[in-house]
Amino acid sequence: MAHEFPTQARVVIVGGGIIGCSVAYHLTKLGWTDVVLLEQGQLSGGTTWHAAGLVGQLRSHSNMTSLIRYSTQLYSELEAETGLATGWKNCGSLSVARTADRMTVLKRTAASARAQGVEIDVISPREAEDLWPVMATDDLVGAVWLPGDGKANPTDLTQSLAKGARNRGARIFERVKVTGISVKNGVACGVETDRGDIAAEIVVNCAGQWARKVGLMCGVSVPLHSAEHMYIVTGRIEGVHPDLPVMRDPDGFIYFKEEVGGLVMGGFEPHAKPWGMNGIPENFEFALLPDDWDQFEILMENALVRVPQLAEAEVKKFYNGPESFTPDNNFILGEAPELKNFYVGAGFNSMGIASAGGAGRALAEWIVNSAPTMDLWPVDIRRFASFNNNPRWLHDRVKETLGLHYAMPWPNRELDTARPFRRSPLYDRLAVKGACFGSKMGWERANWFAAPGEKAENDYAFGRQNWHEAVKREMKATREAVAIFDQTSFAKLLVQGRDACAVLNRICAADVDVPVGTSVYTAVLNARGGYESDLTVMRLATEKFLIVTGSAQAVHDADWIVKNIPSDAHAILTDVTSSYAVLAVMGPRSRNLLGKLSSADFSNAGFPFATIREIDIGYATAYANRMTYVGELGWELIVPTEFAVGVYEALHEAGREFGLLDAGYYALDALRIEKGFRAWGRELTPDINPWQAGLGFAVAMNKPGGFIGHEALVKAKPSAAPARRIVLFTLDDAEPMLWGGELILRDGKPVGEVRSAAYGHTLGRSVALGLIENEAGVDAAFLTDGRFEIDLAGVRHAAMAHLRSPYDPKSERVKADALEIRAAA
Numbered sequence: 001m002a003h004e005f006p007t008q009a010r011v012v013i014v015g016g017g018i019i020g021c022s023v024a025y026h027l028t029k030l031g032w033t034d035v036v037l038l039e040q041g042q043l044s045g046g047t048t049w050h051a052a053g054l055v056g057q058l059r060s061h062s063n064m065t066s067l068i069r070y071s072t073q074l075y076s077e078l079e080a081e082t083g084l085a086t087g088w089k090n091c092g093s094l095s096v097a098r099t100a101d102r103m104t105v106l107k108r109t110a111a112s113a114r115a116q117g118v119e120i121d122v123i124s125p126r127e128a129e130d131l132w133p134v135m136a137t138d139d140l141v142g143a144v145w146l147p148g149d150g151k152a153n154p155t156d157l158t159q160s161l162a163k164g165a166r167n168r169g170a171r172i173f174e175r176v177k178v179t180g181i182s183v184k185n186g187v188a189c190g191v192e193t194d195r196g197d198i199a200a201e202i203v204v205n206c207a208g209q210w211a212r213k214v215g216l217m218c219g220v221s222v223p224l225h226s227a228e229h230m231y232i233v234t235g236r237i238e239g240v241h242p243d244l245p246v247m248r249d250p251d252g253f254i255y256f257k258e259e260v261g262g263l264v265m266g267g268f269e270p271h272a273k274p275w276g277m278n279g280i281p282e283n284f285e286f287a288l289l290p291d292d293w294d295q296f297e298i299l300m301e302n303a304l305v306r307v308p309q310l311a312e313a314e315v316k317k318f319y320n321g322p323e324s325f326t327p328d329n330n331f332i333l334g335e336a337p338e339l340k341n342f343y344v345g346a347g348f349n350s351m352g353i354a355s356a357g358g359a360g361r362a363l364a365e366w367i368v369n370s371a372p373t374m375d376l377w378p379v380d381i382r383r384f385a386s387f388n389n390n391p392r393w394l395h396d397r398v399k400e401t402l403g404l405h406y407a408m409p410w411p412n413r414e415l416d417t418a419r420p421f422r423r424s425p426l427y428d429r430l431a432v433k434g435a436c437f438g439s440k441m442g443w444e445r446a447n448w449f450a451a452p453g454e455k456a457e458n459d460y461a462f463g464r465q466n467w468h469e470a471v472k473r474e475m476k477a478t479r480e481a482v483a484i485f486d487q488t489s490f491a492k493l494l495v496q497g498r499d500a501c502a503v504l505n506r507i508c509a510a511d512v513d514v515p516v517g518t519s520v521y522t523a524v525l526n527a528r529g530g531y532e533s534d535l536t537v538m539r540l541a542t543e544k545f546l547i548v549t550g551s552a553q554a555v556h557d558a559d560w561i562v563k564n565i566p567s568d569a570h571a572i573l574t575d576v577t578s579s580y581a582v583l584a585v586m587g588p589r590s591r592n593l594l595g596k597l598s599s600a601d602f603s604n605a606g607f608p609f610a611t612i613r614e615i616d617i618g619y620a621t622a623y624a625n626r627m628t629y630v631g632e633l634g635w636e637l638i639v640p641t642e643f644a645v646g647v648y649e650a651l652h653e654a655g656r657e658f659g660l661l662d663a664g665y666y667a668l669d670a671l672r673i674e675k676g677f678r679a680w681g682r683e684l685t686p687d688i689n690p691w692q693a694g695l696g697f698a699v700a701m702n703k704p705g706g707f708i709g710h711e712a713l714v715k716a717k718p719s720a721a722p723a724r725r726i727v728l729f730t731l732d733d734a735e736p737m738l739w740g741g742e743l744i745l746r747d748g749k750p751v752g753e754v755r756s757a758a759y760g761h762t763l764g765r766s767v768a769l770g771l772i773e774n775e776a777g778v779d780a781a782f783l784t785d786g787r788f789e790i791d792l793a794g795v796r797h798a799a800m801a802h803l804r805s806p807y808d809p810k811s812e813r814v815k816a817d818a819l820e821i822r823a824a825a
Contacts, residue, residue, distance in 0.1 A: 022360025033169030067358025087153025231266025235314030252302030491554030525709030586634030618650030
């Protein structure tokens with residue numbers, strides 16, 4: 001039955017690919033039936049129809065895995081609900097390894113899968129051949145088998161989701177071109193189309209390759225860029241049968257699946273071919289790009305090694321279908337920070353079929369609840385800023401991100417393209433000093449410093465990497481003398497106005513109504529009591545607060561604060577990140593060094609912990625904040641950008657006699673893990689509350705007026721030990737390197753996973769912070785009575801659990817700074 005074209009709806013979804021249809025399906029399932037979906041061509045006609053349809057469950061982040069596991073469940077049940085086939089087949093999947101390093105990856109994957117409850121087996125090449133008899137295995141080291149994986153038909157699946165949505169009242173219109181987004185007072189309130197305007201409470205941008213263009217219609221950044229993605233379909237091949245598993249050979253950049261007795265073979269070449277630099281044609285519907293056998297050559301050569309029969313097989317079809325990729329190879333989900341009630345679900349990086357069910361549900365829940373219902377930070381739209389939408393930068397970055405699907409996921413792997421991007425005023429000075437830079441939120445940040453004669457490049461490995469001794473030097477200087485860290489990438493937000501204090505006290509879990517010149521470390525919680533951020537609030541004046549938060553959190557935290565400022569409140573937020581450099585001067589001799597350059601009193605009595613003062617430092621005037629992220633005496637100097645170089649030079653000139661050393665983020669992270677300090681995005685997430693994090697002391701439960709999340713925290717406070725808890729671990733053996741993501745076992749049974757890890761040179765062994773679960777409570781007895789091990793690529797290493805950091809020097813300076821803790825960088 002044809003519907004009249006509407007003039008209003010509760011929700012309008014732009015885009016009828018699998019994601020748009022999944023959002024419509026799940027919104028109606030949640031009871032929001034007044035939903036209109038608009039597609040400029042026919043459903044699934046953009047990217048969806050030519051997707052390969054592989055559904056692999058496992059991801060590095062447990063919530064991303066749970067989204068896909070939900071997808072597999074949905075796809076297996078959808079036909080019974082709608083009567084339309086989905087092509088879902090639970091055929092399982094194999095991933096094979098050609099090298100010892102890749103086998104290490106697969107064994108790490110297996111341990112991660114067990115931590116997440118995903119069924120997986122590590123198998124031999126012979127066992128892999130039994131499961132996939134058409135492949136050559138003489139060059140393989142091993143494989144993993146995931147019986148719960150599968151494949152689906154993308155077009156059928158989209159139609160089935162669409163029918164499920166229609167059955168519950170959604171209206172779907174094809175051949176409708178959206179020409180604009182209606183905006184009033186900073187709120188999306190409808191769409192303009194070639195068939196008339198539709199007023200709406202919510203607009204959802206699921207426009208696939210066109211999502212960036214739709215975002216630009218209303219000032220929203222959706223950073224994605226198209227690239228060509230190719231695969232071939234063969235004629236029948238002997239030994240190929242309908243139940244043949246999906247097979248991935250990441251060392252060859254290729255994948256295979258069965259189709260009508262033949263094989264689909266495609267892949268993700270290391271150097272991709274961007275497309276659509278002048279925009280995506282509107283009429284690009286059920287369309288392909290020209291065959292490009294030169295670009296495909298590396299995939300074909302590797303496929304012939306794996307399946308020799310391909311040399312004689314008929315190539316029935318060459319598919320070259322463009323898809324959209326993001327700067328970090330994760331999709332984009334959530335409410336746009338620039339525009340209220342405008343949501344985005346796009347940029348699925350060739351993982352749209354696997355992710356669509358779970359991502360559609362997650363976005364629908366976000367819309368209905370006006371907030372995410374789980375930790376979605378890896379795909380949150382607020383992890384990007386407007387500068388990430390630069391088309392030239394996107395074009396160059398996408399050349400690399402497509403290949404990340406099968407690139408070796410080395411620990412601390414950095415992306416190489418479209419850099420350098422954002423630079424601190426000290427960038428050139430640090431480069432001359434031998435800095436090896438990494439990138440976070442676009443910032444070039446010194447990870448470590450090479451000594452004269454050493455190359456300032458990472459040699460990646462799963463064991464000790466080439467910077468191991470450099471980080472040891474930097475940690476030693478911080479613990480025993482003094483070190484300087486360039487932390488300019490910290491995000492800085494200024495909140496001002498006569499209601500600034502009241503507004504921030506409602507948003508922050510600690511009490512920030514403190515005397516001027518005081519710094520407060522605080523949680524920022526959601527209504528569920530989980531961490532939206534942790535940050536430092538510094539009261540510069542009665543109505544003026546400077547917030548320092550993590551580099552990656554600038555957009556997210558500013559958005560959270562602004563959305564929680566009442567419309568009638570006199571408070572305004574300004575992002576002042578670019579106005580200030582931050583130089584962290586840390587170590588037992590930091591007081592002596594700063595005292596040589598400033599007339600300020602840096603004694604415990606004159607400058608207590610958690611104090612911020614404006615001081616003279618060399619020729620400059622800057623803020624000094626007594627706070628540390630490394631567990632040593634220290635000050636963060638918040639220096640106007642134009643004075644940063646002068647302050648840095650003065651510190652080094654005066655610091656020679658104190659053993660001052662430049663130090664980088666690898667040392668910073670290891671130092672904070674040794675001290676057991678939590679980091680947002682790792683130990684602290686929207687699914688973790690302060691009781692579980694062990695940070696209840698930083699929450700003012702009795703603060704007048706309460707705070708966001710207070711009610712949930714009252715309910716969540718355990719009578720005894722929490723059932724989930726962040727715990728610090730040290731390995732008994734001094735040799736192994738932990739990197740994060742490893743499985744934690746107690747008496748041989750999985751109980752959690754490592755969230756952060758590093759080599760703790762002060763302790764002489766790897767240290768880790770992990771999330772442990774035990775229904776009866778994770779108390780001291782649970783930690784001391786059990787035998788803990790950490791699974792490192794299939795090898796179990798004995799570990800000791802600690803509720804307090806084993807690094808705790810009993811000096812006066814540390815006693816004075818006993819509560820020193822810092823928001824994550």
